[in-house]
Amino acid sequence: MPSYKAPLRDQQFVLHELLGAVDVLKQMPRYADLDVDTVNHVVEEAARFCEDILQPTNRVGDEEGCTYDPATKSVKTPTGFKEAYDAFRAAGWQGLAVDTEYGGQGLPHLLQIAFYEMQYSTNQAWAMYPGLTIGAHECLVQHGSQAQKDLYLPKMTTGQWTGTMCLTEQHCGTDLGMLRTKAEPQADGSYKLTGEKIFISSGEHDMAENIVHLVLARLPDAPQGTKGISLFIVPKFVPVGSGPEATVGARNGIHCGGLEHKMGINGNSTCQMILDGASGWLVGEPNKGLNAMFVMMNGARLGVGVQGLGITEVAYQNAVAYARDRIQGRALTGPKALEKQADHIIVHADVRRALLTARAYAEAGRAFGYWVALMADTQLSAADHEHRKFGADMMALMTPIVKAFMTDNGFQCASDCMQVFGGHGYIRANGMEQFVRDARINMIYEGTNAIQSLDLMGRKVLMDNGARLRTFGKMVAEFIEENGTNPDMNEFVTPLADIGDKVQKLTMELGMKAMANRDEVGAAAVPYLRVVGHLVYSYFWARMAKIALARVKADGDKVDPFYRHKLMVARFYFQKLLPETATLIRLARSGSATLMEMPAEAF
Ligand SMILES: Cc1cc2nc3c(=O)[nH]c(=O)nc-3n(C[C@H](O)[C@H](O)[C@H](O)COP(=O)(O)OP(=O)(O)OC[C@H]3O[C@@H](n4cnc5c(N)ncnc54)[C@H](O)[C@@H]3O)c2cc1C
Numbered sequence: 287m288p289s290y291k292a293p294l295r296d297q298q299f300v301l302h303e304l305l306g307a308v309d310v311l312k313q314m315p316r317y318a319d320l321d322v323d324t325v326n327h328v329v330e331e332a333a334r335f336c337e338d339i340l341q342p343t344n345r346v347g348d349e350e351g352c353t354y355d356p357a358t359k360s361v362k363t364p365t366g367f368k369e370a371y372d373a374f375r376a377a378g379w380q381g382l383a384v385d386t387e388y389g390g391q392g393l394p395h396l397l398q399i400a401f402y403e404m405q406y407s408t409n410q411a412w413a414m415y416p417g418l419t420i421g422a423h424e425c426l427v428q429h430g431s432q433a434q435k436d437l438y439l440p441k442m443t444t445g446q447w448t449g450t451m452c453l454t455e456q457h458c459g460t461d462l463g464m465l466r467t468k469a470e471p472q473a474d475g476s477y478k479l480t481g482e483k484i485f486i487s488s489g490e491h492d493m494a495e496n497i498v499h500l501v502l503a504r505l506p507d508a509p510q511g512t513k514g515i516s517l518f519i520v521p522k523f524v525p526v527g528s529g530p531e532a533t534v535g536a537r538n539g540i541h542c543g544g545l546e547h548k549m550g551i552n553g554n555s556t557c558q559m560i561l562d563g564a565s566g567w568l569v570g571e572p573n574k575g576l577n578a579m580f581v582m583m584n585g586a587r588l589g590v591g592v593q594g595l596g597i598t599e600v601a602y603q604n605a606v607a608y609a610r611d612r613i614q615g616r617a618l619t620g621p622k623a624l625e626k627q628a629d630h631i632i633v634h635a636d637v638r639r640a641l642l643t644a645r646a647y648a649e650a651g652r653a654f655g656y657w658v659a660l661m662a663d664t665q666l667s668a669a670d671h672e673h674r675k676f677g678a679d680m681m682a683l684m685t686p687i688v689k690a691f692m693t694d695n696g697f698q699c700a701s702d703c704m705q706v707f708g709g710h711g712y713i714r715a716n717g718m719e720q721f722v723r724d725a726r727i728n729m730i731y732e733g734t735n736a737i738q739s740l741d742l743m744g745r746k747v748l749m750d751n752g753a754r755l756r757t758f759g760k761m762v763a764e765f766i767e768e769n770g771t772n773p774d775m776n777e778f779v780t781p782l783a784d785i786g787d788k789v790q791k792l793t794m795e796l797g798m799k800a801m802a803n804r805d806e807v808g809a810a811a812v813p814y815l816r817v818v819g820h821l822v823y824s825y826f827w828a829r830m831a832k833i834a835l836a837r838v839k840a841d842g843d844k845v846d847p848f849y850r851h852k853l854m855v856a857r858f859y860f861q862k863l864l865p866e867t868a869t870l871i872r873l874a875r876s877g878s879a880t881l882m883e884m885p886a887e888a889f
Pocket residue numbers: 451452453454457458459460461484485486487488548556727730731732733734735736737740
């Protein structure tokens with residue numbers, strides 16, 4: 287049975303030593319009173335919740351799954367899920383990063399992301415219920431009318447009502463322009479929605495009093511395609527009253543028609559949702575629904591990226607424990623555990639490769655993911671326009687990288703860590719195969735990773751002529767400039783400068799090719815995203831190495847071993863993981879011809 291301890295030391299390293307988060311946040315009027323103790327206290331309490339309350343529900347959630355009752359069209363969540371949710375709500379966790387205006391604690395999104403990481407390590411399926419509520423809440427904050435905010439936000443802040451996002455239909459997932467759900471205007475200003483949605487996470491469950499569905503649908507006179515999509519609030523129970531005093535009224539015509547039986551995240555209800563003349567209320571302007579929904583989708587993409595991080599961390603921790611305990615074979619350099627019949631498998635180079643790969647991706651992912659969360663806070667709350675724009679640009683550029691790079695790595699690491707268990711990883715008893723199954727969905731939902739790659743290369747890089755990428759490149763160049771002459775930093779700065787140059791050249795070359803043939807973008811986008819992901823991770827690893835080197839130098843023999851180990855992982859990253867970019871660059875440059883020449887009927 288897997289275990290988990292929150293990586294508090296590394297989280298604090300990232301928050302305080304790497305990002306100097308409190309100093310950055312204190313510049314924002316909203317967080318002027320924030321201090322290090324508060325940040326540490328929140329993370330430690332969140333860790334306790336995840337370790338003590340969530341973690342024990344993970345296995346049972348996987349084994350029991352959710353159950354659907356066709357008679358009542360209701361869904362029962364696995365044993366312990368509701369109790370964990372009640373404890374979560376009672377402690378006020380749902381409102382952690384919500385504005386105090388709506389009854390939240392008004393803390394930074396950065397802390398929400400740190401909490402997400404631990405939730406996803408301990409029970410990803412459960413964490414999706416409150417996670418989707420946060421996304422729906424943010425969408426209403428930005429696009430809801432004042433009356434909608436007053437009615438829904440206080441209840442969603444406490445978690446009394448949960449949220450969903452209802453986009454996908456049987457015939458359209460990636461291409462939402464084809465969606466068919468209809469919304470007919472009514473005399474009282476509401477709409478009647480009719481249609482069928484599929485794959486709706488947390489669409490029906492027994493954990494909360496009401497469910498606030500955010501549904502994409504088409505008005506009768508809507509233009510074709512994505513320009514004709516509007517967004518509606520469709521509550522499970524129509525609310526009565528307003529604000530914290532609101533209660534639930536009549537059952538609305540939206541219900542769960544069945545559950546998907548799936549590969550992983552069994553504890554999350556993935557629902558077919560039937561809208562049968564359901565009452566809905568328009569959010570924002572008609573036909574601008576996709577734009578409003580992007581608030582939720584972008585937030586969810588960051589969350590999904592962090593799911594990749596959470597799984598990597600917990601899979602790593604359990605693989606390390608196993609590798610220290612399991613004896614098998616002798617070290618190639620001669621026996622190490624002479625008193626035993628065999629050595630612990632942690633002596634074997636390939637076992638170490640698997641463990642260090644997971645550790646290097648987890649630690650870089652934490653640094654990167656938390657920095658992106660800080661950019662979210664910067665975008666929303668920085669005092670001046672210039673900083674807010676910087677935050678917005680970095681968020682836009684990095685969102686597809688967080689989503690795709692971190693979840694691709696998460697799946698690979700979960701699989702590698704399962705491999706450390708040999709056959710004992712493949713059987714269910716040790717819980718490692720659950721991580722692999724759970725991690726797989728992260729590459730699919732919220733826009734598949736191929737679509738994220740197209741978004742990065744097409745929309746985020748080529749369409750703005752590389753402006754956002756250059757903004758990030760400027761930070762990298764400044765770091766290289768500052769540290770390039772320090773001989774101790776050479777082993778980190780040289781490969782960072784090299785990958786920076788290569789990304790620049792590759793981007794220009796692919797941009798030129800794309801002008802002549804758009805298929806070149808489709809053919810290159812996936813390896814391109816991975817190469818840019820490595821540029822980002824090289825930058826964060828070099829920064830972390832700099833801090834660790836300084837501490838080793840300053841404290842000598844008395845240095846906290848944490849810093850020596852950080853340097854070891856940094857070296858591993860640069861020598862064993864970054865070099866895959868050589869192949870990836872070749873792949874990205876190899877063009878579209880061999881992919882596109884085969885006639886469809888010949889496959
Ligand atoms: C467990 C689970 C939970 C989910 N939760 C939700 C939810 O809460 N709300 C919701 O609305 N949806 C949800 N989804 C739906 C999910 O977001 C979609 O499955 C996903 O976006 C892909 O859509 P699709 O399945 O229709 O695949 P398709 O769009 O049919 O894609 C099939 C394949 O073609 C590729 N492809 C498609 N178009 C292109 C293109 N233009 N260029 C290149 N490649 C392309 C894709 O990458 C993919 O590999 C969930 C799905 C699952 C499985």
